[in-house]
Amino acid sequence: AQKVTQAQTEISVVEKEDVTLDCVYETRDTTYYLFWYKQPPSGELVFLIRRNSFDEQNEISGRYSWNFQKSTSSFNFTITASQVVDSAVYFCAPFKGGKLIFGQGTELSVKP
């Protein structure tokens, strides 16, 4: 059975700190896709990134970076120099059986 775990329920940082959000996806599948979504206070989910299980290269987009390690089933998301606007709930979501399976999310609070 597949299981996605976001162990950090809430994280609070001060602006300009770096912060890493953890995601572990336990599966026996050898090929899969993983997504990260951001849900700001307005509620709408915003697609951030999709990664393939066969591509373990880190990806960087501005202040965002993602580290995927298949050996540990982890797909971690790092925000560098966090800003107040980064405050949101972040979801990790593997794609399985034609649908996204959402983790419970990590609520990030960035204080000024």
Add this chain to the structure above:
Amino acid sequence: SQTIHQWPATLVQPVGSPLSLECTVEGTSNPNLYWYRQAAGRGLQLLFYSVGIGQISSEVPQNLSASRPQDRQFILSSKKLLLSDSGFYLCALKPQSKTYEQYFGPGTRLTVT
């Protein structure tokens, strides 16, 4: 690019009353459409998805139903609401041009009293 509209944005309904939430999309044809519910505690649950007009798949048993009368219209309904139906309802689409990515609408916050 595609746009997703949901209405109403917020809704307060008494227990036992009917429900109709509407989702319409623009800028894409023949998308896959999805209804999710997010209850308190944040987890998102897939309720229904549709790969085409009149084609509905239900993910969980419940007193809700979905319909897709037009390619770009997806409706979530209930004949009699329960307290447990309260939550944040999100409509999402997957464009035909994309393999997996889903894009979400602004959501409807439903409170059943």
